[in-house]
Amino acid sequence: MNFEDYVKRELQLHTDLLNQIQTTLSELLSYQKIGSRKFITPAEYCKLNGISRKTLHRYIKEDMVIAKKISSRKYLIQSDI
Structure with missing residues (x-):
């Protein structure tokens, strides 16, 4: 594996992780909004x-x-x- 492939793979892993975090935060905010009613x-x-x-x-x-x-x-x- 060359350096360019390594960087692309790491970038994809970080992008996937950020997407998971964003989804989790959205769900938590939704639950908080629902729970306050x-x-x-x-x-x-x-x-x-x-x-x-x-x-x-x-x-x-x-x-x-x-x-x-x-x-x-x-x-x-x-x-x-």
């Missing part, structure tokens, strides 16, 4: 807690989470963050 959507709650919608519905039924119904088919979940 009193109520969040079911999809946001599931993503934050790593659960499925089916599990969320079971949690609501078992009063493990607080849900506020806003229409006949839509509701918001109280954020526990």
Whole structure:
């Protein structure tokens, strides 16, 4: 491997690392924004807690989470963050 190839490979590694850092920071900022609200959507709650919608519905039924119904088919979940 010559010096030029080495530099290109190192540059690519650093670029990949910076992209990973940027993605992680974006996700953290998104979670912080979501967590600062009193109520969040079911999809946001599931993503934050790593659960499925089916599990969320079971949690609501078992009063493990607080849900506020806003229409006949839509509701918001109280954020526990």
